[in-house]
Amino acid sequence: xxxVTQSPTHLIKTRGQQVxxxxxxxxxxxxxxxxxxxxxxxxxxxxxYYREEENGRGNFPPRFSGLQFPKYSSELNVNALELxxxxxxxxxxxxxxxxxxxxxxxxxxxxxV
Amino acid sequence: AQRVTQPxxxxxxxxxxxxxxxxxxxxxxxxxxxxxxQYSRQRLQLLLRHISRESIKGFTADLNKGETSFHxxxxxxxxxxxxxxxxxxxxxxxxxxxxxxxGTQLTVWP
Numbered sequence: 001x002x003x004v005t006q007s008p009t010h011l012i013k014t015r016g017q018q019v020x021x022x023x024x025x026x027x028x029x030x031x032x033x034x035x036x037x038x039x040x041x042x043x044x045x046x047x048x049y050y051r052e053e054e055n056g057r058g059n060f061p062p063r064f065s066g067l068q069f070p071k072y073s074s075e076l077n078v079n080a081l082e083l084x085x086x087x088x089x090x091x092x093x094x095x096x097x098x099x100x101x102x103x104x105x106x107x108x109x110x111x112x113v
Numbered sequence: 114a115q116r117v118t119q120p121x122x123x124x125x126x127x128x129x130x131x132x133x134x135x136x137x138x139x140x141x142x143x144x145x146x147x148x149x150x151q152y153s154r155q156r157l158q159l160l161l162r163h164i165s166r167e168s169i170k171g172f173t174a175d176l177n178k179g180e181t182s183f184h185x186x187x188x189x190x191x192x193x194x195x196x197x198x199x200x201x202x203x204x205x206x207x208x209x210x211x212x213x214x215x216g217t218q219l220t221v222w223p
Contacts, residue, residue, distance in 0.1 A: 035213075040122075103158075104156050104157040
């Protein structure tokens, strides 16, 4: 068991709404990354947080935002949901900024209708 | 820019047959390459990385910088190898950001 947990596991939202997804990282891991995985695709990097500060961002609009809190918790917020935001959202934690191994959570399946 | 290509979306072999999952990448710098695996109903997990040059569950992968490839191989496939396999690249310079291919679904028939 990797120790990375995400909540909720499934979520249905309406277009235009806002959503918050949560992640509890493995103990001792200071870095958390978020990925979006659309159906039939590999995960795509959204952003990374290191010691509670954003530390790199992928090609996602500003309505995707995040926070990292002390004690290994973090969240991904998406405003003004669009149908194309429907995907599996993965959280991954690692010990440092360039640590060799990222441990993934089981993901949150978001459906936007 | 960097890109990871896995040309086969689906791959089927019989138990005991050799298997090779292809991965090609484009990146001008020195990348780190990884293979991640996702078994049915389980989370994504690291299978192996090129820098460790180790064999995990009988799988090996060699980084070929000339051909910009990092193919995953196993001489004798087992039914329990059936899973989704993702090749991923990390730029050597910074961050933990991984660039993934679209994945190959491997099915090993009995």
